[in-house]
Amino acid sequence: MLYDSSHHPREKYHSRVFDEQEGYRYTYVVRDGLFIETGAYLHWLNGKIVDVAFDLSCMSGCAYKCKFCSSSRYNNGVSPPMKSVEQVESTVLNLGYSQESFLSECGKFTFSFEGMGEPSIPDVSENIMKAIGAIRKRYSSESTKEIQFILSTIGAYPSVIRSWADEGLPLETLQLSLHAVSNLNRRRLVGATCQNVKEFLKRCRTSTRSAQEH
Numbered sequence: 191m192l193y194d195s196s197h198h199p200r201e202k203y204h205s206r207v208f209d210e211q212e213g214y215r216y217t218y219v220v221r222d223g224l225f226i227e228t229g230a231y232l233h234w235l236n237g238k239i240v241d242v243a244f245d246l247s248c249m250s251g252c253a254y255k256c257k258f259c260s261s262s263r264y265n266n267g268v269s270p271p272m273k274s275v276e277q278v279e280s281t282v283l284n285l286g287y288s289q290e291s292f293l294s295e296c297g298k299f300t301f302s303f304e305g306m307g308e309p310s311i312p313d314v315s316e317n318i319m320k321a322i323g324a325i326r327k328r329y330s331s332e333s334t335k336e337i338q339f340i341l342s343t344i345g346a347y348p349s350v351i352r353s354w355a356d357e358g359l360p361l362e363t364l365q366l367s368l369h370a371v372s373n374l375n376r377r378r379l380v381g382a383t384c385q386n387v388k389e390f391l392k393r394c395r396t397s398t399r400s401a402q403e404h
């Protein structure tokens with residue numbers, strides 16, 4: 191059920207990728223007054239339509255509780271990402287009221303997952319994989335739209351990240367966020383799981399699901 195929506199004014203988007211975007215945010219009530227948020231960003235490059243980027247949040251929080259991150263304060267368990275298809279369908283419907291021609295001309299949907307915690311935690315990964323599978327099934331089968339995904343991780347479970355590659359996950363981007371420039375600061379912000387890029391890549395190559403990763 192749509193609870194609220196807001197519209198960000200159209201503005202130039204200063205990045206190396208897009209030169210214009212228009213953003214919308216929707217809030218959906220899922221149960222007992224608890225809500226989830228969805229962002230939708232329309233992108234143009236050189237005057238041509240590129241994609242709609244969906245930020246899918248299930249507001250389920252994150253067990254890592256990094257000190258600066260609002261996900262650590264969410265209400266754990268508000269909604270599993272299995273509602274993702276519903277979220278996308280509702281958002282496409284709502285966008286269609288003002289952006290029908292954009293949606294019909296647009297050849298690509300890009301999805302990222304927000305507010306549901308570190309995605310390499312095995313339980314979270316499992317939910318995200320199910321959501322990705324459901325979204326692919328829903329949108330790949332009936333349209334010619336290209337579907338791609340973005341994940342951001344602190345690399346907590348390298349073996350899980352390796353499994354994403356092994357399974358051929360259609361990722362446009364995999365963002366590795368180490369949160370700080372030194373081990374000392376990372377440990378202060380994130381805790382004992384902090385690592386540098388070299389350690390992370392080594393653990394991706396050598397870790398197994400059964401091994402103790404932490």
Ligand code: SF4
Binds near residue numbers: 253307
């Ligand atoms: S791991 Fe990521 S999502 Fe979780 S609290 Fe830290 S910054 Fe937030």
